Amino acid sequence: MITDEEIARLRALMEWEATRTAPPEGFPKLPDMPAARYTSPEYFELEREHIFRKSWLFAGHLDEIPEPGCYMRWHNAGDPIVIVHGMDGMVRAFYNTCRHRGAPVVTEDRGKSSRLMCGYHNWTYKTDGTLVGVPERQDFPPDFDMSCRGLIPVRCELLGNVIFVNFDEDAMSLKDWFGPLWDEWEEFAFDRIRLAARHSFDLECNWKVAMEANMEVYHVPFIHPETVAPLVDSRRNLNTMYPNGHARMLAPPPEQTDREHVRAIDSPPEWLQIESVGEIGRTCTQSYTLFPNWVSPLSNYFVPPLVFWPTSLTTTRLELVTMALDWGDGPAPDLWTVPDETKPDGRDMSPIILEDTQFGEAIQQSMQSAAFKSVPLSYQEARIYSFHQACDRMIGIGNVPEDLRVEQVIGDEWTWPNDPRVRQMENDAVKAREAAE
Ligand code: FES
Ligand SMILES: [Fe+2]
Structure with a gap:
């Protein structure tokens, strides 16, 4: 459970994020990532052999x-x-x-x-x-x-x-793998939630292309102007990196948001609520990456992971899962899909997911062109960089050919529980007070 002190700090940090005029002091400059991480059969084999054989x-x-x-x-x-x-x-x-x-x-x-x-x-x-x-x-x-x-x-x-498996006999326990998330997720009642919906869809792009569409808020105003943007103030977004490659984004709704609109897309009936979820989960949007392939917004309504499975270098199976506390005798909630009789199991992806996946195939093709050289990422996209660092560590850095590696520039000092932004925020507050006097 998050303490009141931690809630206050998170709220202050979200506000502080909106005031910064540059990346936080000391935050590493992220080197370009090699393009071939998305297109090389060699890297894909390494992912299969190590990431998907050794992770939970x-x-x-x-x-x-x-x-x-x-x-x-x-x-x-x-x-x-x-x-x-x-x-x-x-x-x-x-x-x-x-x-x-x-x-x-x-x-x-x-x-x-x-x-x-x-x-x-x-x-x-x-x-x-x-x-x-x-x-x-x-x-x-x-x-x-x-x-x-x-x-x-x-x-x-x-x-x-919720059942997890790991092909590595010597893997650490699931609890150790989760690290701080094990306690942080306690409020989401994993021991009581039921499975409400589970569907899968085949996408024509590399699994990381599909997944990374859900690992930054930079795209939100452009790709989701009507759906996610009214819920998420991307300027107030706060990313946190956790050990083992996990991460969280956390953002409040925009101050000027249209409440009716938000309710229409984000508020299922009262009786669905997970009552143990605290203030942050009730009032902000947060989404966790659980390394390697699970991304889930967590709130007081649902535990709805998106899970990305590589089926080949250029294809992905996307699982859309909804777990919820209880829905009485009514139909089971399904956050990510909508009825569509033309589809194999009578469901299609919901508008938000269609927005995120619509360009996957075209992106993959465009990435395979000679023009795709490398990937520069912003501070706002650091979760993606940190995820790639974790991929290489899981593969074993020495096993990754040098021209395919990412540099391990985001270190422990930027990984939970460390957060140099807190000191900078406090210093900024002191400076602001001094200036006001
Ligand atoms: S292969 Fe299973 S009993 Fe022979
Ligand atoms: Fe998105």
Whole structure:
């Protein structure tokens, strides 16, 4: 939970951001990022091999496997896995690969069973992965040890009801990965929110192109004049970098905003509210990047992550998820999609998401031209730079060819809990007082 002191500091910093006439003192000049980070097959392979194999990744919600024995297939990050709500109540993930001759153990997207049985020769596993049944057991050698032929586990941990997986056996715990966000997100009731909607759409651009449209507010007045701009004062925006590549943007609504307009697009019925959400979440827009591929505005209404999955160098699957506290008997809220009978599952992306994704394909093509040399980023876009630094660190800086690397210029001194802007703001206030006297 954020303390009152912290709320006051955040409010003051947002106001201070609007008064600055240059980037904060001492904020590093961001070197141009190499263009090929968006177009090089080599960099893409490094991302797949390291970022998506070693990071904690959003996999689903407990509502998708609500009871012991429920399981779901998941293959958004390469190797197909199965996530199982064990008969003992534990949620676990396994490679969906039979230890006999490699057939998939589970062949439906969802199901429920007290045992998992491979359809090829009926090897049978308990929901904790243990191999318990091998037909014609007598034809295997007498010392054939079933106990070491259980399903191969994938790390799986929960934030409340939300399931994350990690292919790296040696990864830090999910809680350590979240770092300060673990406590900061407590007010959003991850242990009580339900899954309301989950849809995916295929985009024709690199996953970072799609994701970065949601990692800065610089574009808001230009791309979203009618939708986001009335909610977000981009001049009062405050970015905060967290350890492990996570980040937050925080901005109040513009002072002159049209309240009716805001209510029309941002205020679902009262009964949906997450009552534990504090003042900042109720009165400002905040959006978090959870490294590597989750971006979510968090408020007292919804937990609605956008999740970006690379499907190739130039294509992305965008998952649009809405989680909310409760919606009684009414239809489940769906923040990001709207009915559209012409689309495969009868939904299309909502106007805000269409605004953000509309240029993806054209941007990707334009990036692949010889004219795309490098990317200069402003202070306001520092979340993107910091995200790229985290990508290289996750890959291992030495593994990234020099011409593809970004320099690690945003250091710990600009990463939570450190924030040199606080000192500058205080100094500015002293100077203003002196000038007034
Ligand atoms: S491959 Fe699964 S039982 Fe043979
Ligand atoms: Fe946007």
